[in-house]
Amino acid sequence: MESTKILSSVLSIIFFFIMVAVIYSQFKKNKTADSNKTIEHFDGIDEKDAPIPKVFFAAYLIAFIGAIVYVLLYPSLASWKGFVGWTQADDAYVAKSVDINNDINGAINAHTDEETFTLLQKEPLVIQEGKAIFGDNCSACHGLDATGQHNYPNLVDKDWLYGGSPQDIYTTIYNGRHGKMPAWKEVLNGDDIDELTQYVSQLNKGPFESNDLFDANCSSCHGKDAQGTHGIGAPNLTNNIWLHGSTKDDIKRVIENGMSNTMPAFSERLTRNQMLSLTSYILSLQNEPQENIGLMQAKTYIFSRNEKPLPAVLATCVGCHGADGLGGVPGTPKLAGLKEAYIYNQLNLFVSGLRQNTTMQGMTANLSVEDKLLAASYFSSLDSPDISEIFPDKSAEGLIKDPTERLIFQGDWQRALPACATCHGQKTEGNPSFPRLAGQSSDYLEKQLFDWRTGVRSGDQGQMMQNVVRKLTDDEIKSLSKYLSKIK
Numbered sequence: 001m002e003s004t005k006i007l008s009s010v011l012s013i014i015f016f017f018i019m020v021a022v023i024y025s026q027f028k029k030n031k032t033a034d035s036n037k038t039i040e041h042f043d044g045i046d047e048k049d050a051p052i053p054k055v056f057f058a059a060y061l062i063a064f065i066g067a068i069v070y071v072l073l074y075p076s077l078a079s080w081k082g083f084v085g086w087t088q089a090d091d092a093y094v095a096k097s098v099d100i101n102n103d104i105n106g107a108i109n110a111h112t113d114e115e116t117f118t119l120l121q122k123e124p125l126v127i128q129e130g131k132a133i134f135g136d137n138c139s140a141c142h143g144l145d146a147t148g149q150h151n152y153p154n155l156v157d158k159d160w161l162y163g164g165s166p167q168d169i170y171t172t173i174y175n176g177r178h179g180k181m182p183a184w185k186e187v188l189n190g191d192d193i194d195e196l197t198q199y200v201s202q203l204n205k206g207p208f209e210s211n212d213l214f215d216a217n218c219s220s221c222h223g224k225d226a227q228g229t230h231g232i233g234a235p236n237l238t239n240n241i242w243l244h245g246s247t248k249d250d251i252k253r254v255i256e257n258g259m260s261n262t263m264p265a266f267s268e269r270l271t272r273n274q275m276l277s278l279t280s281y282i283l284s285l286q287n288e289p290q291e292n293i294g295l296m297q298a299k300t301y302i303f304s305r306n307e308k309p310l311p312a313v314l315a316t317c318v319g320c321h322g323a324d325g326l327g328g329v330p331g332t333p334k335l336a337g338l339k340e341a342y343i344y345n346q347l348n349l350f351v352s353g354l355r356q357n358t359t360m361q362g363m364t365a366n367l368s369v370e371d372k373l374l375a376a377s378y379f380s381s382l383d384s385p386d387i388s389e390i391f392p393d394k395s396a397e398g399l400i401k402d403p404t405e406r407l408i409f410q411g412d413w414q415r416a417l418p419a420c421a422t423c424h425g426q427k428t429e430g431n432p433s434f435p436r437l438a439g440q441s442s443d444y445l446e447k448q449l450f451d452w453r454t455g456v457r458s459g460d461q462g463q464m465m466q467n468v469v470r471k472l473t474d475d476e477i478k479s480l481s482k483y484l485s486k487i488k
């Protein structure tokens with residue numbers, strides 16, 4: 001190291017003197033040069049004794065002075081450090097350390113969930129990282145500016161299929177999503193589909209008016225007022241935002257053929273903190289404060305307790321059946337309180353078509369055996385309200401006075417009708433083979449009993465329920481459903 005320094009210093013000094021000598025000799029030569037004198041004649045060309053053009057001379061001089069200034073300012077000769085005190089390390093390329101992990105872990109550890117996201121959105125490095133990850137993983141479908149395209153939703157417009165709270169967005173990225181709209185061309189006739197197309201295409205134009213066909217077939221997913229259901233990604237049909245096209249032809253095509261739209265899952269490809277920074281980035285694109293942030297208190301699973309969101313298949317189910325299994329969307333049965341084997345069996349009945357319901361057939365068509373077992377074990381593990389002892393009023397002979405109560409607890413031997421309680425349990429609380437009826441939605445119970453009569457529902461072991469329903473009158477079905485739904 002030292003010897004190369006000495007060698008380069010010696011060479012520098014030698015070159016210095018050579019340069020001085022060259023300049024001096026050229027300077028002298030230019031004075032005596034005569035541009036008219038020919039000093040050589042070769043192959044018809046004369047070489048004249050003209051002086052070097054002044055420009056070259058000046059340039060050479062400037063370079064020489066520049067070199068001297070450089071030697072004075074920067075380390076160049078031996079251990080000379082130069083007047084500006086520069087060292088090599090000053091210019092070494094230092095990658096800016098984007099340590100989002102630090103930022104995110106810090107925010108999570110020190111704050112409540114609610115504060116965490118407000119903080120992360122203000123953290124430029126986190127947003128910058130989120131944007132970079134978005135460019136690499138998401139922009140192909142959602143566009144570089146996240147405004148989406150045909151079939152791929154816009155992520156900056158606050159019209160959410162699955163909800164815009166931080167948890168919703170994180171869950172979407174973690175699990176992916178699968179929006180399933182059933183096909184209606186086999187279920188409804190052409191006139192019905194035309195009526196629905198016309199109805200849906202007008203929904204964004206005026207005050208909401210209900211429609212019987214829509215109520216019966218579409219409202220279970222899109223909502224009674226067509227505002228959509230976030231849990232299952234059924235879009236709002238009243239706001240003139242169309243994922244699959246806005247013309248009547250587009251709308252009709254979706255209704256006839258249904259839709260199966262998939263957003264891939266990223267839990268295997270990205271780390272938790274990468275997904276959190278993506279979530280922060282997407283939130284930061286919403287130019288106004290998130291009104292949804294208030295929702296965080298209710299669902300605190302991701303950040304503070306560091307738990308995973310529900311598996312994708314369950315995330316869809318709870319959109320209608322509720323995370324507590326107690327229902328939510330009207331007409332949707334409570335699943336809490338049903339036993340694992342019963343739930344699993346019903347899922348298979350939907351798949352086989354023995355139990356017909358467009359919504360549930362759509363939901364179950366692509367479930368794997370594992371998915372069905374998972375759903376059955378999840379929903380059967382949820383608590384359902386306890387039922388208190390029931391003491392119906394009885395006559396002197398021990399016959400229950402109220403005819404509805406009598407059917408449930410004693411049956412009617414005249415019609416060879418066993419009591420509902422013989423199978424469904426003393427308090428209709430259910431058991432592994434027979435579903436709980438107590439507290440179930442009355443609309444749902446009534447629909448099931450009529451479905452058995454019309455053959456829409458079948459597949460029950462030994463046609464037990466079909467035989468029961470055959471012997472009941474319409475009025476009995478209605479009053480039984482009301483009574484059972486009120487048992488607490």
Ligand code: HEC
Pocket residue numbers: 178179180181182184196200214217218219220221222232233234235237241242243244245251254255259260261358359360362
């Ligand atoms: C099982 C739930 C379900 C039912 C029942 C259902 N839909 Fe849908 N619908 C969806 C989902 C989910 C989507 C969004 C599909 C996607 O992810 O792209 C959708 C999308 C649509 C769209 C496209 C909206 C857009 O933005 O382009 C129309 C139109 C539509 N549904 C109309 C209907 C009508 C009319 C009915 C009743 C005949 C109906 N749907 C019943 C779940 C349902």
Ligand code: HEC
Pocket residue numbers: 134137138139140141142151152153154155159160161162163169172173177178179180233261262263264266278282
């Ligand atoms: C292969 C295409 C594709 C890629 C890649 C993709 N998405 Fe999606 N994304 C979709 C589709 C399709 C939907 C709509 C799903 C549905 O209709 O059920 C969607 C839905 C979403 C939603 C829900 C929108 C709403 O309105 O609720 C979010 C949030 C989202 N994507 C974020 C991302 C992020 C972040 C990435 C990158 C990590 C990403 N997506 C990558 C196709 C994609």
Ligand code: HEC
Pocket residue numbers: 220221232313314316317318319320321329331332333334335338343344346347355356357359360363364375376435447
């Ligand atoms: C769009 C709303 C919706 C979604 C999403 C949904 N369901 Fe359902 N579910 C219903 C409706 C409506 C019924 C009643 C069907 C009928 O009338 O036969 C039902 C019935 C059921 C039943 C039968 C209950 C009983 O008492 O016999 C089970 C089990 C069930 N669903 C499980 C699931 C599972 C598992 C998922 C997720 C894969 C799911 N559901 C998703 C609306 C939904």
Ligand code: HEC
Pocket residue numbers: 333345407408418419420421422423424433434435436437445448449458459460461464465468480
């Ligand atoms: C002989 C036994 C038996 C009797 C008696 C019986 N049930 Fe059932 N019930 C069943 C079975 C089995 C099922 C499950 C059917 C299946 O697996 O699809 C069922 C299911 C039901 C369901 C559907 C529940 C759900 O969650 O979808 C209703 C409603 C119902 N029974 C009402 C009644 C009423 C009301 C009575 C009395 C009038 C009654 N049952 C008497 C055996 C019985």
